[in-house]
Amino acid sequence: MATPDSNSNGNGTGSEPRGGTLHRLYTGTGAFDIVGKRKRWYIALGLLVLVCIASMGFKGFNPSIEFVGGTKISMPAQGAQGQITDEEAKEASRDALGKPASSVQLVGSGGSQTVQISTEKLSPDKLVEVKQALFEDLEPLGADGQPTPNAISDSAVSGTWGGEITKQALIALGVFLVLVTVFLTFYFERWMAVAALVALLHDVGVTAGLYSLIGFEVSPSTVVGLLTILGFSLYDTVVVFDKVKENTQGILGLTRRTYAESANLAVNQSLMRSINTSVIALLPVLGLLFVGAGLLGVGVLRDLALVQGIGMIAGIVSSIYLATPLLVDLKMRDPKYREQAEKVRQRREKKEASGGEAVVSDEEALAKGARSEQALAAAASVPTRTGKGPESRRGGGRPAGKSSGQPTGKKRR
């Protein structure tokens, strides 16, 4: 195998340096000790959650109009006499309502800029009057560039509407958690389900906490957006756990690695994937946020994008730094895994003493990793490999996924 792969000649072959952080990240060689330093992450994330809970408890949220009730009137900031200014809008709304509105502001930018007027809830008749008065004063332009009363939008909500939506959302949250626990328990195993759920609660808590801390407005869209984060947060955790499950198959019979090390390798191997999936998932959300918050300034696009963005970031952090380390700790409560870790340690000491493989290079470790994985897979599914020599082990590698790759749901314990 001295001949280098003809495919890679363009990019320079030969001894490749270990590479910087980026290279290690890209190739996923298990160089980041995430599981080993888990105490650090627990403390950091624990502090974050504490701050969030404290903020929710003491500072509370900044509820949108849907929670307190009221009428919101909005219109394009382009009037027949040119740009409508803040002052003009305030004056016009005072005249129309007979008293100052609770808030008048210009939001968004450029052609999408709008005037937003909030008041207490108006009766339908009163609303028609107010809109007419506002139109006569400000003459907002419609889509065709002509002033028209139809350019004025309004929305009136009773104070109970936001509560109603939130109540249903919380019911949905409960149902979802139950279903997902069942799913995870069957698909993975008990401790994985527990770890994934803890990560999930972390994501929801941190997202909600950041909303409270920064004082972003909470609308019903935010509440529902929060729920869909759950799906994404689990998505990420599922991807990592899938790899952990694969790496640790039959680990109890082997002394090459401890559970913690295998899990760490899995995190590393799926690190780039986690980052990639998160970045890709975040990109459209950023587009949404840019348009929703930057151009429009208000509304459902901004609310959904913001909560999704925050939640996705929380989701990736927790799936890497919380879910897997937690899983390792939970697993280590089982004496079988502790015994195995002890065996690994003994074996290494013996090796150390005999001087063999004292220094393990990155490459070696990797080669070993690949090989032991093959061995693991081989151990996991003997039938497909019977009668084949080392040749096929070298080339074919692990048995063709059909038997070993299936989610049998069996716990190998």
Added chain:
Amino acid sequence: MRSRPVGAAVSVPDFVPDPHEETDAVAPPAGQIRPGRYLAIFALIIVGIYSLVFFTGNQKPTPELGIDLQGGTRVTLTARTPNGQPPSQESLKQARQIIEQRVNGLGVSGSEVTTSGRNLVITVPGKQGEQAKQLGQTAELNFRKVVQAIPAGAASGRGPAGTTPQQAQQPPGDQPSQEEAIAQAKQLRQSTDQKKLVQAVQQLDCSAPDPLRGNADPKKPLVTCNQDGTQKFVLGPVFLPGDKIDDATVKSPTQKAPQWGVNLSFKGEGKKTWADFTSQNVGKQAAFVLDTQVVSAPKVNTPQLNGTAQITGQFNQQSATQLANTLKYGSLPLAFDQSAAETVSPTLGIASMEAALLAGGIGLALVAVYSLFYYRMLGLLTILSLGLSGLVVYGVLVLFGRWIGFTLDLPGMAGFIIAIGITADSFIVFFERLKDEIREGRTFRSAVPRSWARAKRTILSADAVSFLAAAVLYVLAVGQVKGFAFTLGMSTVLDLIVVFLVTHPLVVLASRSKFLSKPSVTGLGAVQRMGDRARAARKRKTDASSTTPKEA
């Protein structure tokens, strides 16, 4: 699929190819797929969807748009029950039908009434929606005998003594106390105890919203105000319920009676009841009570034996017509509160639509650039798959609009945009798995089927979780965000179709092409070099000792 596997033998001399790969011209065994077949199935699906789009229904290839995208009015009415329990499905359905009739009475095409939880949602597209905000009244018309009528001036207004419980907790936003307020008001204002009724008259504030509206007990007396709040009434129990009304017509002003009003005629028993009442109570007042408010309380001058009655009051042509219509279509079996009412101007609708499209475009472009940069050729496949996915989504959207009345609204568009990322994620799970396999020393070509077998599971389980979240939300959530859950869930399912039928077959095809599997094209150079070293290391090991490298 037609390319012979030249690449395998040339590129990796020491690699022992899977025997299957040599024979892929014949029936491919498990682990190998025929990409062409999958792509053909997908093409068939596309053709199927779009022939349905273009040759059935109204044949217009546009999805139904929600009112927040095309402009219009949406009113959400929440059923208000005396005990706070959810209303029965039956009464909700009945209410929906009645409100539908009222909406149709407005004469705006494309109007719609849907139920969602304990809510009714009225949507009226276009500009004539303002009137829809008035449609939610219960319109329960009852006839009660007037026991006492008092001008409201003296004890009304916000006199210091006149603070009633419901006044103390003014609106808005006391949901839990709503039932209490109703119960309290019932106890006081519908008491059979004369003393309490007197007390109720003193306490009643005609300017405050009435918690009893639409919830009064017909069998008991009632203390209430008239519609303009100028008089208070002590009324007897209902002697004639509104469902005995046969027809209601508008009475135009005449010389003799220069007022707008509504003519009523009763049916069956109602005729007799009305005749009996008017004969026995000549010279007394009968109150027409609409939703617990007295509309008019005429004095009975002569017995009305022909079974007709006339309501007059503070009417103009519009309100008289409206009342006549509501009475004709019947009263709602439930009382409703207007939870939310919004009118979106067409201008804002267009602006929102453009904004959402822009956001989608930006999102798509960012994803495209990132995946091209990171995955090169595979990135191209991602973009192609996303494009095809978009094609399917659009077609399905049009069809759903036709079949189940699905309307695409702003949150729905947000759902699609966010789903771009989730769809692309499936590809990445696959590609990263591919990298894992190559890193372990496989060629691109042999890594594809193996990585797919693994990635498939991950994609399926991850999508299952996403779908679960969306489905739960769709079923349980109320309000506009249902559209968000729907599109998110739908995209998840369509993502599976695309990744199974398009992305994977395309990657298989690419892996069989010599040019496309070059590391400079795939962007997999770094992991491939690692794979080489991994193989080299293994080879050294096995050469040194033919003993099994398996440990433990």
